[in-house]
Amino acid sequence: MAVQYHYGEFPPEELDWKRLIPVIGPASMAVARYDGTLSAVPNASLLLSPLITQEAVLSSRIEGTQTTMGEVLEYEAEGESRAIEPGKKADIQEVLNYRRALNASVKMMEDLPLCQRIIREAHRVLLDGVRGQGKDPGEYRKNQNWIGPHGCTLEEARFVPISPDRLPDGMSAWERHIHAEAQDHLVRLAILHAEFEALHPFHDGNGRLGRMMVPLYMFEKGLISGPMFYISAYFEAHRDEYYDRLLAVSRDGAWTDWCLFFLEAVRQQSEENRHKARAILGLYEGMKPRFTEITRSQHAINALDRIFSQPIFSSGTFIEASGIPVATARRILRELREHGVLDVLLESSGRRSAVYVFPELLRITEGR
Known part of the structure; x- marks a missing residue:
């Protein structure tokens, strides 16, 4: 039977901080070390721009696209003159849209805090001219969606997100939580990411948007000096656990276990990002x-x-x-x-x- 959205359980009333605190320290220090390197890079947005493309490739790959960074950059270099089969071209365009959506979000954050308006605009850019363009870009869904094997029915689904009539309230609560006082920003980010995936507010593109929110939140809260953090490599390498941990939040109220998984992802990717x-x-x-x-x-x-x-x-x-x-x-x-x-x-x-x-x-x- 499908796991249902966790009505009335966001934000979680309590977490097991005894388990979290030993993990928060190493994750936070790893982020600080990465940011130290980031701050030392002259014109980081230019020099590290290939890493943003690689993040877009990996985040899109989690959703099933089949393309590489080399193929994306070759397509960009050759433009429309390049002969390419339609499926591959669609995959590449989704990656390019991810990068555009991230840049558009950063531009909007010059005038706005991270909010629903930015998320909706990022979604509009993400779906522009690609496979999900018929799925109301920039608009929250009006129908019930579900997650499971391709072509499955609601009854066969693995997870059923929040109902469309309660989605606006769910998104408002999510937005308030971005700006509420936080005991720890990385734990708060873990909770926000899990909640966004559980709300699944759009018909398509939710996973990519939820991962895009990671550098945007870290940048807004001053954890990193630029919106350049690349977490998708860890989620892609641990894809089954990633989905299982998210599912367990709604099924079992396992917020602490999810936070532990997320903090380890942040720690490892901070080291990897710093190394690169x-x-x-x-x-x-x-x-x-x-x-x-x-x-x-x-x-x-x-x-x-x-x-x-x-x-x-x-x-x-x-x-x-x-x-x-x-x-x-x-x-x-x-x-x-x-x-x-x-x-x-x-x-x-x-x-x-x-x-x-x-x-x-x-x-x-x-x-x-």
């Missing part, structure tokens, strides 16, 4: 003198920044986005290729630009 950020920063600092030596150009650092922001790119995009004079930009790309810094994925042909890859950065970002 430090590796990217180290690569960047190491490449500064190399780019200058290879290119012998005043535009060397500009070129370096552009390539770090998009490790797979077309020569046309590079020339346009960098603002480097065309002849100089082409010479820089040629010399970086000759010195083994860049590889060519696709040679230029007619009016089609060549597509380049910066393999060292891609390896770090994908954790290879």
Whole structure:
């Protein structure tokens, strides 16, 4: 029989803080160490942008998309000229929409606290032009939904979220909890994430939005200095436990167990994020003198920044986005290729630009 939403049990009246406190400390310290690295990265939003793409790939993969970061960046580089089968194109577009939705949310947070309005706008962007576009983008559902095997009936479902008539009140309570006084912000974030998934307020995109809320909340509460935290790798690696722990919140009131799982995810991903950020920063600092030596150009650092922001790119995009004079930009790309810094994925042909890859950065970002 399907597990039903936990009416009247949000927020949880009590948690087992004796079990949580020993785990909160290591998670909080790991976040602080990661933020220390984040703060040391110059122009972090640019240098770490490949990590945001990788987060979008992994969060979407949990929902069943089948694409890689390399495929996403190749598609971006080649644009509409690339022949690609429709299913793969739809997967890639969902990943690109995730990134757009996150950026739109951060922009709105310049004027608004994290709230329902931001969540609805993020949902609208997330579903723009993709498979869920017919499922009321930006609007809460008016019908009962359920979670279970593909094509299952309500009776065969694994979980039945809150009823549509009680959803507006449920979302209002969720929003109030974002801004209520918190004994610990990471525990509060765990509860908010679980509650959002249980409410399942939209017909599609709930999982991705719930995970997107993690960096947004951490950024708003000052736990990290920029909205760059990548938690989906842990959830994807522990997918069955992730869903089981969420389900147990409604079935058994197992809020503390869920919080323990979430805090361990935060701890491990903070270390992983820190490791990647430090590796990217180290690569960047190491490449500064190399780019200058290879290119012998005043535009060397500009070129370096552009390539770090998009490790797979077309020569046309590079020339346009960098603002480097065309002849100089082409010479820089040629010399970086000759010195083994860049590889060519696709040679230029007619009016089609060549597509380049910066393999060292891609390896770090994908954790290879």
